[in-house]
Amino acid sequence: MTTTRTALAAAVPDDLREAVDGLLLSMADDEFVIGFSDSEWTGIAPILEEDVAMSSLAQDELGHASALYELLAALRDGPGVDADAIAYDREPHEYRHARLLDHGRGDWAMTIARRYLYDTADGVRLEALASSSIAPLRELVDKIRREERYHLMHATAWLQRLAERSGEPRDRLVAAIEELGPDAGTVFTPLAGESGLVEGGALAEPMEALESRWRARITPDFVRLGLPMPPATVDPGNGRSLHGDQFRWLWTEFTSVRRQEPAATW
Amino acid sequence: MTDSAPLDRETTARQGPPLEPWEVFRQEKEGDAMRHGGSVMAPDAVLAVHYARELYGRRQESVRLWVVRRADIHDLADPDLLQPPLDRSFKKPGGYVMRDKLAAARKQSRQRTPKAPAT
Numbered sequence: 001m002t003t004t005r006t007a008l009a010a011a012v013p014d015d016l017r018e019a020v021d022g023l024l025l026s027m028a029d030d031e032f033v034i035g036f037s038d039s040e041w042t043g044i045a046p047i048l049e050e051d052v053a054m055s056s057l058a059q060d061e062l063g064h065a066s067a068l069y070e071l072l073a074a075l076r077d078g079p080g081v082d083a084d085a086i087a088y089d090r091e092p093h094e095y096r097h098a099r100l101l102d103h104g105r106g107d108w109a110m111t112i113a114r115r116y117l118y119d120t121a122d123g124v125r126l127e128a129l130a131s132s133s134i135a136p137l138r139e140l141v142d143k144i145r146r147e148e149r150y151h152l153m154h155a156t157a158w159l160q161r162l163a164e165r166s167g168e169p170r171d172r173l174v175a176a177i178e179e180l181g182p183d184a185g186t187v188f189t190p191l192a193g194e195s196g197l198v199e200g201g202a203l204a205e206p207m208e209a210l211e212s213r214w215r216a217r218i219t220p221d222f223v224r225l226g227l228p229m230p231p232a233t234v235d236p237g238n239g240r241s242l243h244g245d246q247f248r249w250l251w252t253e254f255t256s257v258r259r260q261e262p263a264a265t266w
Numbered sequence: 267m268t269d270s271a272p273l274d275r276e277t278t279a280r281q282g283p284p285l286e287p288w289e290v291f292r293q294e295k296e297g298d299a300m301r302h303g304g305s306v307m308a309p310d311a312v313l314a315v316h317y318a319r320e321l322y323g324r325r326q327e328s329v330r331l332w333v334v335r336r337a338d339i340h341d342l343a344d345p346d347l348l349q350p351p352l353d354r355s356f357k358k359p360g361g362y363v364m365r366d367k368l369a370a371a372r373k374q375s376r377q378r379t380p381k382a383p384a385t
Binding site for chain 1: 285306307308312313316317319320321324
């Protein structure tokens with residue numbers, strides 16, 4: 001822990017501290033929220049094998065969230081600051097995940113559409129951090145990307161199966177994509193201090209450029225499968241704030257045990 | 267994993283292509299033989315490989331997996347063909363099992379041979 005803290009403190013120049021804080025928080029909250037939300041399939045997925053697969057993907061995401069919260073705790077480095085406190089001890093409006101993830105897991109088509117849209121966007125964001133000037137982040141991203149490769153294979157396999165099966169599977173998928181579409185681009189909501197991150201080499205390109213990259217990346221799949229491309233993001237400025245009632249419900253769930261005994265040692 | 271999934275799973279899965287069993291073979295480390303690990307239910311090869319990865323590889327316990335549709339395996343378990351009733355031990359690389367025959371021969375020869383003359 002001490003090594004990480006020292007390494008991270010040395011890697012982040014003071015003038016980038018706040019911006020890096022915001023970047024780490026947004027990534028960690030994304031992974032935490034989708035990981036927790038997808039874990040709701042445990043025990044009720046369509047078949048046992050898929051139950052195990054989805055639960056395992058969800059666990060991977062929670063693992064990524066945990067590693068990112070650890071980095072963030074190291075960056076903040078204060079008394080009482082640890083990954084669990086950051087993950088669980090905030091009010092719903094303080095979470096900075098993308099609005100895309102405020103849509104609940106819904107039916108299987110909704111979960112697959114949300115996973116596909118998020119995984120492809122996350123993939124582009126991770127790519128932009130693969131050569132980051134912040135070494136501890138770069139090293140973590142390298143590990144995360146190796147696992148995300150499989151997540152994307154899984155999501156794409158299912159997207160294709162639902163899209164190519166006319167009738168209920170395709171109808172539900174199209175409905176899910178149409179519901180999520182206007183919020184899909186919120187993964188690329190501009191961050192405070194973003195230009196500093198780009199100039200300092202922490203992030204390869206601004207979020208706006210990454211969003212174009214992402215749209216170009218998913219276009220072949222959408223064209224091939226005849227699916228409606230996500231339209232321009234609605235209210236892009238608030239893409240990571242103003243979370244609605246659905247997130248409040250999820251927050252109540254994932255903090256329920258923690259709030260029962262706030263001072264407990266686990 | 268099981269042929270008797272609860273009803274709600276069956277109802278959900280009913281719409282798609284039928285699930286069928288796939289056998290999973292795994293290699294624990296480079297150079298080891300591929301050993302049978304178990305099986306998964308999946309509608310096609312791509313998902314079968316995904317599920318094999320989740321059930322037999324996600325804890326880093328394998329370096330390679332082979333996934334084979336069970337229907338593609340030709341089964342032979344006929345005792346007349348595999349466990350013939352007659353002594354076919356001469357077909358083993360070591361040839362006839364000689365131990366019992368030798369012992370019998372020795373016993374017989376001891377009985378027949380007169381005592382060696384005293385010197």
